[in-house]
Amino acid sequence: MHLVVELIQYLMVLLIGVYSFYSFSVVRFRNKRMQDKSYRKLSASIYLLHFIGYFTLYFQTMNDKLLFLYAGEVLLIILVNTFYQTFYPKRSKLLVSNMLMLLTIGFIILARLSYDKAVKQVLIVAVSFLVCLIVPVTIKRITFLKRFGWIYGILGIAILFVVLFAGTTNYGATNWLTIGGFSFQPSEIVKLIFVFSIAAMLQERINLKKICIVTVIAGVHVLILVIQKDLGGALIFFVTFVFMLYTATSRPLYLFSGLAGGSVAAFIAYKLFYHVRVRVMAWQNPMRYIEKEGYQISQSLFAIGTGGWFGMGLNRGLPTSIPVVESDFVFSAIAEEFGALFALCMILIYINCFIMLINIALTMEDAFYRLISLGFSVMFGFQVILSIGGVIKFIPSTGVTLPFISSGGSSVFATIVMFMILQGIYLKVKSDKEEPIEEGVQKDQ
Structure with missing residues (x-):
């Protein structure tokens, strides 16, 4: 044998x-x-x-x-x-x-x-x-999927909010939802919705106002995940957003600013959360x-x-x-x-x-x-x-x-x-x- x-x-x-x-x-x-x-x-x-x-x-x-x-x-x-x-x-x-x-x-x-x-x-x-x-x-x-950027963003935030208040905790993170004895992680589905949201809002007519709005929507997603203590998921959302924003604008400033901001956020998370x-x-x-x-x-x-x-x-x-x-x-x-x-x-x-x-x-x-x-x-x-x-x-x-x-x-x-x-x-x-x-x-x- x-x-x-x-x-x-x-x-x-x-x-x-x-x-x-x-x-x-x-x-x-x-x-x-x-x-x-x-x-x-x-x-x-x-x-x-x-x-x-x-x-x-x-x-x-x-x-x-x-x-x-x-x-x-x-x-x-x-x-x-x-x-x-x-x-x-x-x-x-x-x-x-x-x-x-x-x-x-x-x-x-x-x-x-x-x-x-x-x-x-x-x-x-x-x-x-x-x-x-x-x-x-x-x-x-x-072809009309590109028209609902706001809806995608609001839907993703709403799902994460439901998990925040009604979710169950596993391994320190409150990112699970149990319905009828079946447990799943809604954040995995929100990943897909999140990308559709950012892509739909950054596909055309990009200006500073729109960039600020999109950044706020992405930031809310990340913040809710941080509150849920799903820091791995929050990091994936954040990095994805930064690279999508850089691709849409072709401005290195946004890329380096995002990475710098992420480093600061990581340091703050280290100070705030014991499990980090x-x-x-x-x-x-x-x-x-x-x-x-x-x-x-x-x-x-x-x-x-x-x-x-x-x-x-x-x-x-x-x-x-x-x-x-x-x-x-x-x-x-x-x-x-x-x-x-x-x-x-x-x-x-x-x-x-x-x-x-x-x-x-x-x-x-x-x-x-x-x-x-x-x-x-x-x-x-x-x-x-x-x-x-x-x-x-x-x-x-x-x-x-x-x-x-x-x-x-x-x-x-x-x-x-x-x-x-x-x-x-x-x-x-x-x-x-x-x-x-x-x-x-x-x-x-």
């Missing part, structure tokens, strides 16, 4: 390495036949990684429930590929492929950490993709406070260091010793059992997604959709930085989930919706131009 697990962990590193290589190299091909061949390799890597991951878990535990979970996930992946290929033949194949690869990694690690949470994650992902079937065509065809000081204290010297404040980050560092380059092997480490490992610290579990090389390749996939999203923004001529693409790109990329940076002690932990991988229904639902909105914008670009964005397909002469 030890030999089999040892061989499989090297095979998993090889598969994700192959996937990472082709996810970048596919954009170089101008010939459709070569691209299709690369996409088949990407798809094969996903299915093989998924199979050997569950094979390893079942081989060690002989838990028959894993077989049903595996079959359900395979069916889900097949249906997603089939339905989106049928309804959106001109979709960005690489964007869908990257989503499925990251989700597959999440399925495997969650099945190892908590079977019940893995089942819940699969169900939420399935519902998310079903709901999102209409999202790309809605974004592509409905605790996180900074744990970040500065986790070993000194290992028995209490620094326990989580210390265990995370131990896990990453123990894993080495190739990992301990699936189900061979001790990731459950890390508090909240299924959500905030899932990257540590991956690094421990899959290895640092696997984790680095996974980061490359995130970088590939970010480059694709930025590319969509750069090729969009309509200011509204360009700002939406840019806002979502920054929001997605910054969330990845906060999540991974917190668990490797690069920055203080902010309690932010890792997109597509961490356990969390609200987070994975919002991220899938975000990517499907960007698919709709991608389709709008393709409807105006004959050549795709990232594939670079040209007609054979």
